[in-house]
Amino acid sequence: MAEFWVLLALCGLATYAWRALGARLSSGIDAESEVFAWISCVAYAMIAGLIARMLVMPTGALAETTLVERALGSVAALGAYFRLTRHNLLAGVFAGAAAVWLMKLHL
Amino acid sequence: MSRAALVLGAREAAGVPAAVLAAGYLGFGALAAGHGLPLSLVVASTLAIWALPGQLILVEMNTLGAPLVAIVLTVALSSARFLPMTLVLVPLMRDARHRGWHYYVAAQLLALTGWTMAMARFPGIERAQRLAWFYGFAVVCLAASAAATAAGYLIADLLTPLAKTGLVFMAPMYYLLILVGGVRQRTAALALACGAFAGPLAYLVSPQWSVLVGGFAGGTLAYLLQRQRRLRG
Numbered sequence: 001m002a003e004f005w006v007l008l009a010l011c012g013l014a015t016y017a018w019r020a021l022g023a024r025l026s027s028g029i030d031a032e033s034e035v036f037a038w039i040s041c042v043a044y045a046m047i048a049g050l051i052a053r054m055l056v057m058p059t060g061a062l063a064e065t066t067l068v069e070r071a072l073g074s075v076a077a078l079g080a081y082f083r084l085t086r087h088n089l090l091a092g093v094f095a096g097a098a099a100v101w102l103m104k105l106h107l
Numbered sequence: 108m109s110r111a112a113l114v115l116g117a118r119e120a121a122g123v124p125a126a127v128l129a130a131g132y133l134g135f136g137a138l139a140a141g142h143g144l145p146l147s148l149v150v151a152s153t154l155a156i157w158a159l160p161g162q163l164i165l166v167e168m169n170t171l172g173a174p175l176v177a178i179v180l181t182v183a184l185s186s187a188r189f190l191p192m193t194l195v196l197v198p199l200m201r202d203a204r205h206r207g208w209h210y211y212v213a214a215q216l217l218a219l220t221g222w223t224m225a226m227a228r229f230p231g232i233e234r235a236q237r238l239a240w241f242y243g244f245a246v247v248c249l250a251a252s253a254a255a256t257a258a259g260y261l262i263a264d265l266l267t268p269l270a271k272t273g274l275v276f277m278a279p280m281y282y283l284l285i286l287v288g289g290v291r292q293r294t295a296a297l298a299l300a301c302g303a304f305a306g307p308l309a310y311l312v313s314p315q316w317s318v319l320v321g322g323f324a325g326g327t328l329a330y331l332l333q334r335q336r337r338l339r340g
Contacts, residue, residue, distance in 0.1 A: 022193025049306020
């Protein structure tokens, strides 16, 4: 297990390297500038890309659900969030998970 | 550092954001228990990495017996988003009264939930108070997630594989909703749409580099599109 602690420390450091680099470089950035506008676009796009990939081409535990199940789960989450409730995150998330769970249970 | 702003941030986190994060980390804890790792390590991964996608990669690749270098590289590349995220958030929190090291602590506390929420809330918070608000918000999120990781690990045996899948599915649903529901600006929405296309496309070419390359390409495209529209008036 000592090996895994080393692995974890390295993964933590690798993640922190991005964070620290951002904090370091941010001192030269003006929040009103064009560079700032571009970087925020990249930030949103990276996050959206990661989540889209998790939903369209998942790995690990999520890969045990089918694309249709994940698509319908997402529709249930969005529907509960936007239509059934007034932007209640908890309701949306639970609706999505419950939909996938029910589909797995009965199909 | 304003105590009122700190408490405000903590109170805003201690509700739906912490509850939903906890549900996602409950799933992670249960999943990690099934991979035969000790509890202390699994909880430490939440505190040290503090990014669910990276943690899932670590646990799953380790079980598959991937070489150490490959695991660290994959986790590092999946975490590339923290660079633009801190680059955008820190200038909004910067104030002459804060010492420089605060930004390096805030950078470690940064995660998707806190970032999205801060981007939405900061315009309504006085600049000097933002760092304190963020500390309050992020620490509650991190504490709830670490506790949920441990709880998920401990109740793993009680959960059916189906229930675990449901819990793991909560994390992407949560991210989907906070992004789709929380983004008000047109440019950000455009960047989300471009990224959602570019990310999976890049994944087909290179899974490891997909976050970095897809985000860079999608974000740049969104920026150019909105710039063109703005210049045209």
